[in-house]
Amino acid sequence: MVATSELERAVNDRLAEHDLRYTAGRRAIVEGLKAADGPVTLPELLDSSPDLAQSSAYRNLGLLEEAGVVRRLVHGGEHAHFELSESLTEHHHHLICESCGLVRDVTLETKLERTLDKAFDTLAEAEGFVTTHHTVDLYGLCSTCR
Amino acid sequence: MVATSELERAVNDRLAEHDLRYTAGRRAIVEGLKAADGPVTLPELLDSSPDLAQSSAYRNLGLLEEAGVVRRLVHGGEHAHFELSESLTEHHHHLICESCGLVRDVTLETKLERTLDKAFDTLAEAEGFVTTHHTVDLYGLCSTCR
DNA sequence: CAGATATTGGGTATCATTCTCACTGCATGG
DNA sequence: CCATGCAGTGAGAATGATACCCAATATCTG
Known part of the structure; x- marks a missing residue:
C-alpha cells in the first residue's frame, strides 16, 4: 500500500491531468476508500463521511473513475462497489x-x-x-x- | 454443446424441480439464448423473439435463473446480459x-x-x-x- | 481584485428492472 | 366433459440506483 502522502500526490497528479481539483469532498472520498477494509458502496461511503452530498459523491466517484483514481465494481447487488484503482494499490x-x-x-x-x-x-x-x-x-x- | 433434445429435457427437469412449467414463452427464451452467439441483453432477446412480452421475459429470466437454467451477467453497461447456465453448456x-x-x-x-x-x-x-x-x-x- | 472556470448540493429526471393485477389457459378429479 | 384451482401472461405502474440540472459558491490566474 502506498504511503498516504504519496497517495495524495498521485491522486493530485491524476486529477490535474484531467483539469480536476483535489477538493475536500474528493479527498474525503479517497480517504474513505483508503480507510475501508475492501470495496464499499455509496451508502457506506456516505455513512463514514456524513458531510458528503449524495449527488456530489456520485459525480465525484465518476470523475475519479475517469481519472483512473477509482474503480467501480458492478456485481448483482443493489449498489455498485468502489475501491481505489489498482495502480494506486496493487x-x-x-x-x-x-x-x-x-x-x-x-x-x-x-x-x-x-x-x-x-x-x-x-x-x-x-x-x-x-x-x-x-x-x-x-x-x-x-x-x-x- | 448439448444437443437440442437433451437441452430441452434438462431444462424441463430443472423447471419441474421448481414446480415451473416449460411454457412456450420460456422455450422461446431458452432457444433465443441457445441460438445467440454469446450472452445477450433483454432488448436483444426481444428483438430475436418479437412475441415475447417484456415483463414476462424479465420474470421468466428471473425464474430460469433461480432454476439454474440461466445465468445473469452484470457488467457496467446499461443492460444485464443473459446466457444459458454453464451446467448446460460448458x-x-x-x-x-x-x-x-x-x-x-x-x-x-x-x-x-x-x-x-x-x-x-x-x-x-x-x-x-x-x-x-x-x-x-x-x-x-x-x-x-x- | 476581476474574470474565468470548476465545484457543490438539493432537487428532479432517467431508465432498467420488478411488481401488480386482472385475465387466460392448462391440468386434474369427479 | 365440465368445473375448479392454480400457474402463467402482459400491459402498465412502481421502484430505486444513478445521472443530470442549475443556481449559488469556491478557487485559480494574472
Missing part, C-alpha cells in the same frame, strides 16, 4: 458473498498471476480484442452467512 | 468491450483452469468462504471499436 481479486454482498480482497501468487496474464492476452488477441485489465471474482458464502 | 469466461458492451465467450485450457480452481479454493478457504463458482472477465476494446 492488483487483486474479489471474494463476493452472494448472500450479504460483502466483498473482500484477495491476491493470487505472483507466478500464477503472470501465467494467467499471458493466457488472457493470447485469448484476447485471438478474438481481435485489446485488453486493458481483467477481473477474477469468486462467488460464494462468507463465514457469517454460511 | 465453463467459460468473458471478453467484454468497454466501448460497445459486446460480450464474447472464451475458454481457458483445461490444465490452467484446473490450476486456477485449486488456487481459488485455497484462497476462499483462508477467508472462511465457501465458493460456488467464479468468473473471469477480460475487459478491453473489440476489433471494431479499436
Whole structure:
C-alpha cells in the first residue's frame, strides 16, 4: 500500500491531468476508500463521511473513475462497489458473498498471476480484442452467512 | 454443446424441480439464448423473439435463473446480459468491450483452469468462504471499436 | 481584485428492472 | 366433459440506483 502522502500526490497528479481539483469532498472520498477494509458502496461511503452530498459523491466517484483514481465494481447487488484503482494499490481479486454482498480482497501468487496474464492476452488477441485489465471474482458464502 | 433434445429435457427437469412449467414463452427464451452467439441483453432477446412480452421475459429470466437454467451477467453497461447456465453448456469466461458492451465467450485450457480452481479454493478457504463458482472477465476494446 | 472556470448540493429526471393485477389457459378429479 | 384451482401472461405502474440540472459558491490566474 502506498504511503498516504504519496497517495495524495498521485491522486493530485491524476486529477490535474484531467483539469480536476483535489477538493475536500474528493479527498474525503479517497480517504474513505483508503480507510475501508475492501470495496464499499455509496451508502457506506456516505455513512463514514456524513458531510458528503449524495449527488456530489456520485459525480465525484465518476470523475475519479475517469481519472483512473477509482474503480467501480458492478456485481448483482443493489449498489455498485468502489475501491481505489489498482495502480494506486496493487492488483487483486474479489471474494463476493452472494448472500450479504460483502466483498473482500484477495491476491493470487505472483507466478500464477503472470501465467494467467499471458493466457488472457493470447485469448484476447485471438478474438481481435485489446485488453486493458481483467477481473477474477469468486462467488460464494462468507463465514457469517454460511 | 448439448444437443437440442437433451437441452430441452434438462431444462424441463430443472423447471419441474421448481414446480415451473416449460411454457412456450420460456422455450422461446431458452432457444433465443441457445441460438445467440454469446450472452445477450433483454432488448436483444426481444428483438430475436418479437412475441415475447417484456415483463414476462424479465420474470421468466428471473425464474430460469433461480432454476439454474440461466445465468445473469452484470457488467457496467446499461443492460444485464443473459446466457444459458454453464451446467448446460460448458465453463467459460468473458471478453467484454468497454466501448460497445459486446460480450464474447472464451475458454481457458483445461490444465490452467484446473490450476486456477485449486488456487481459488485455497484462497476462499483462508477467508472462511465457501465458493460456488467464479468468473473471469477480460475487459478491453473489440476489433471494431479499436 | 476581476474574470474565468470548476465545484457543490438539493432537487428532479432517467431508465432498467420488478411488481401488480386482472385475465387466460392448462391440468386434474369427479 | 365440465368445473375448479392454480400457474402463467402482459400491459402498465412502481421502484430505486444513478445521472443530470442549475443556481449559488469556491478557487485559480494574472
